[in-house]
Amino acid sequence: xxxxxxxxYRPATVADAVKLLSTLGxxxxxxxxxxSLVPMMKLRLASPEHLVDLHGIAGLKGIHRDGNTIxxxxxxxxxxxxxxxxxxxxxxxxxxxxxxxxxxxxxxxGTIGGNVxxxxxxxxxxxxxxxxxxxxxxxxxxxxREVAAHEFYQGAYFTALExxxxxxxxxxxxxxxxxxxxxxxxxxxxxxxxxxxxxxVLTMAGGKVATCKIxxxxxxxxxxxxxxxxxxxxxxxxxxxxxxxxxxxxxxxxSPAADAxxxxxxxxxxxxxxxxxxxxxAAGRAG
Amino acid sequence: MAKTHVTMKVNGAEVEGLxxxxxxxxxxxRENLSLTGTHIGCETTHCGACTVDIDGMSVxxxxxxxxxxxGSDITTIEGVANADGSLSALQEGFRMMHGLQCGFCTPGMxxxxxxxxxxNPSPTEEEIRMGISGNICRCTxxxxxxxxxxxxxxxxxxxxxxxxxx
Numbered sequence: 243x244x245x246x247x248x249x250x251y252r253p254a255t256v257a258d259a260v261k262l263l264s265t266l267g268x269x270x271x272x273x274x275x276x277x278s279l280v281p282m283m284k285l286r287l288a289s290p291e292h293l294v295d296l297h298g299i300a301g302l303k304g305i306h307r308d309g310n311t312i313x314x315x316x317x318x319x320x321x322x323x324x325x326x327x328x329x330x331x332x333x334x335x336x337x338x339x340x341x342x343x344x345x346x347x348x349x350x351x352g353t354i355g356g357n358v359x360x361x362x363x364x365x366x367x368x369x370x371x372x373x374x375x376x377x378x379x380x381x382x383x384x385x386x387r388e389v390a391a392h393e394f395y396q397g398a399y400f401t402a403l404e405x406x407x408x409x410x411x412x413x414x415x416x417x418x419x420x421x422x423x424x425x426x427x428x429x430x431x432x433x434x435x436x437x438x439x440x441x442x443v444l445t446m447a448g449g450k451v452a453t454c455k456i457x458x459x460x461x462x463x464x465x466x467x468x469x470x471x472x473x474x475x476x477x478x479x480x481x482x483x484x485x486x487x488x489x490x491x492x493x494x495x496x497s498p499a500a501d502a503x504x505x506x507x508x509x510x511x512x513x514x515x516x517x518x519x520x521x522x523x524a525a526g527r528a529g
Numbered sequence: 530m531a532k533t534h535v536t537m538k539v540n541g542a543e544v545e546g547l548x549x550x551x552x553x554x555x556x557x558x559r560e561n562l563s564l565t566g567t568h569i570g571c572e573t574t575h576c577g578a579c580t581v582d583i584d585g586m587s588v589x590x591x592x593x594x595x596x597x598x599x600g601s602d603i604t605t606i607e608g609v610a611n612a613d614g615s616l617s618a619l620q621e622g623f624r625m626m627h628g629l630q631c632g633f634c635t636p637g638m639x640x641x642x643x644x645x646x647x648x649n650p651s652p653t654e655e656e657i658r659m660g661i662s663g664n665i666c667r668c669t670x671x672x673x674x675x676x677x678x679x680x681x682x683x684x685x686x687x688x689x690x691x692x693x694x695x
Contacts, residue, residue, distance in 0.1 A: 243572045250533065250550035250596050280592045281574050284553075293550070295597060321586070345663025347577060347641065350586035351593070432662040433575065 245283035248291055252298040256381055256410055259294055264383040264406035266292045272408055273297075274317060274356030277348050302355070302410060305329060314412045316355025321346075323354060332416045335423035335443060339370050342427045342439075358391070359409040361399040361464075364435030368395060369457035369465035370425065373441040376414045382407035395464035418453075421445050422528030426520040427459070428512050430503065436460040437503040438513035440468075440492070442520040444475075446528040451475045456488075456520070460503075461496040461513045468492040471517060480525050488521060489514030537601045539564070540608025548595045554588075555579045557595035558605060566606035566636045570665070577664030580637035581605050587644040589663070606636035609643060618681040619643060628677030630668035638664050642678045651682060 253259040263270050269291035273279060282288040296302055302317035305326050312332055314323075320340040323329050329336050343366050344352060357367040358378065371378075371391035378389050383406055394402045403409065417423070427439035439459035445452045454475050456468040471491040478484040498509040532547040539562060546561040558567050558581065570578030572591055579591045582604040609617050619639050622628065629635045638661060645652060645660040652660060657678050658671070666674060676692060683690035 244553070244556075245551045247549065247551055249531075250594070252596075276594075276597075277574060277592055280594075283551075284572060284591075297597065345577070346645075346660060347580055347587045347589045347663040348574065350588060432659075 243284040245280070246286060246289040248283075248289075248293050250293050250295065252295045254298050254300075256299060256301055256408065259296060259299060260381055260383055260406065260408055262292075262294050263408065266294070268405065270294055274359075275319065275348075275351040275353040276356075277344070277352045278356065278360050278362060296355075296408075307332070307416075308413075310416050312414045312416060314354055314414070316359070316408075316410050316412070317353050318355070320344075320349035320352050320354070320357075324349070333374070333414060335370065335374075335425055335441065338423070339366050339425040339427075339441070342366060342425065342429070345433045348433070354412060355409050358394075358412065359401065359403060361395060361397075361401045363398050363463055363465065364460045366425070366427065366436065366439060366459050369439070369459040370441045371412065371414070372465055372467050373443050373455045373457035374414050374417065375455070376412050378409050379411040379413070380404075380407045381410045386410075388413075392467055398463040417443055418445050420529030422524035422526065424520040424523035424527070426516040426523070428516060435503075438498070438509050438516050440513070440516040440520040442517075442524040444521070444524050444528060446525060449479050450477055451480065451525070454521075456492065456517060458492060458496065458513060458517075461498045461509065463497075466495055468495060468517065470494070475521060480521055485518045485521060489517050492517045533596050535595055535599050537598050537603060539603045540605060546595075550594060550596050552595045553591055554581075554593045554595045554598050555590035557598075558590060558603075561595075564605050564607050568633055568636055570633065570637075575665065576634070576637075577641060577661075578634050578637040580640045580664065582640050582644055585644070585647075587641045587663075604640065604643070606639060609639060617643075618684040619646070619678070621684065622677035622680035623674075626673050626676040626680050628669065628674045634664060634666045634668075638666065638674055642681065646678070646682055646685060650686060652678070654679070 271290040273293045273295045302315045304315045323340045357365050376391045425441045428437045436459045441457040444454040454472040456472045458466040471488040474488045493510045493514045496510045536545040568578040570576035574592045581590045680690045
């Protein structure tokens with residue numbers, strides 16, 4: 243399989259990339275790791291006339307800590323996240339999630355920016371970014387703006403990105419010391435998208451849940467924040483009745499597609515189970 | 530479509546060629562360089578048969594354009610043997626442990642295992658299995674591939690390989 247013809251650009255700065263994207267118009271696409279876009283191009287489900295490869299832009303790489311915020315350049319790969327001491331120390335849930343994405347080869351190329359910006363409901367990082375309260379930096383011809391992850395996703399493959407805009411960095415507030423975390427993903431095989439997945443970040447005080455955020459992957463057209471489910475566990479010790487209540491509250495907002503991963507009822511059911519497992523595992527890790 | 534001139538290092542030799550932007554790296558390797566040991570399996574980034582080593586990373590060469598490899602240092606199966614032509618530890622492991630049947634997945638398996646052992650010279654069985662989870666084999670059931678990689682790890686570390694009891 244060979245993609246349709248396109249012209250190739252490799253800018254060295256974000257400013258040049260943004261200029262190219264706005265000049266070339268609708269038929270131009272930015273190319274990050276390419277592990278979603280290139281297979282789509284080979285199947286001729288995508289035929290951009292122009293590809294703007296972001297690999298030449300050194301400023302889009304890297305992970306650094308700025309006070310209580312971790313800033314990750316959009317072209318940082320999943321492999322680089324896994325190799326980062328800073329991520330391992332401050333955001334261990336990102337390591338747990340990255341390890342469940344695709345396979346080793348794909349993680350060497352696949353980027354955090356591509357994963358969150360593509361708007362694919364099957365991608366794992368978007369729900370995690372919502373759970374962690376991340377913000378995305380979007381840069382376009384008219385300047386830069388910050389958009390909260392929970393306001394970014396509008397539908398399958400529809401996001402807050404305007405034509406010609408590029409997602410350049412992700413800022414994540416460092417969770418409280420001693421927080422508990424878990425990303426539970428049910429998938430049919432290594433490399434598959436989630437049948438259902440849940441991210442949990444919580445803190446405990448005196449054996450009871452003090453704060454809690456729950457995110458859901460591939461259970462709707464967009465990633466979801468399960469706010470009622472999170473509220474249901476605050477002040478509890480996650481007894482079986484509370485866990486069931488949280489699962490039910492999460493299931494109430496799920497609207498997964500029926501596909502090869504199962505019918506709607508099944509995917510909602512296992513979605514609830516992922517929420518319960520993630521809550522329990524997160525609580526067990528909280529200090 | 531205008532062609533672009535690319536240069537890169539493949540198995541230690543400087544190579545060049547004219548490619549369309551849409552030329553996939555695997556096609557450049559097989560057709561321009563006539564290095565047909567790198568196989569094309571699924572063409573959809575699942576099977577790993579086309580895995581090569583690029584600048585210290587295992588990459589599925591069907592999912593990258595040749596123009597993106599400009600200036601890279603690439604190793605394919607043709608470049609893994611020892612300098613004197615003898616089999617590398619991994620090649621020897623696949624031979625001794627019968628780590629292949631039809632052999633189609635083997636170049637990708639060996640290139641992936643090559644990088645895995647560089648990053649983790651003493652992997653556990655679990656780490657080997659996760660490490661090759663992007664490479665599909667339809668013959669062996671993976672048992673002997675795992676043993677082949679364990680054999681190579683032992684050889685590289687200078688210890689005697691002992692097969693775990695079945």
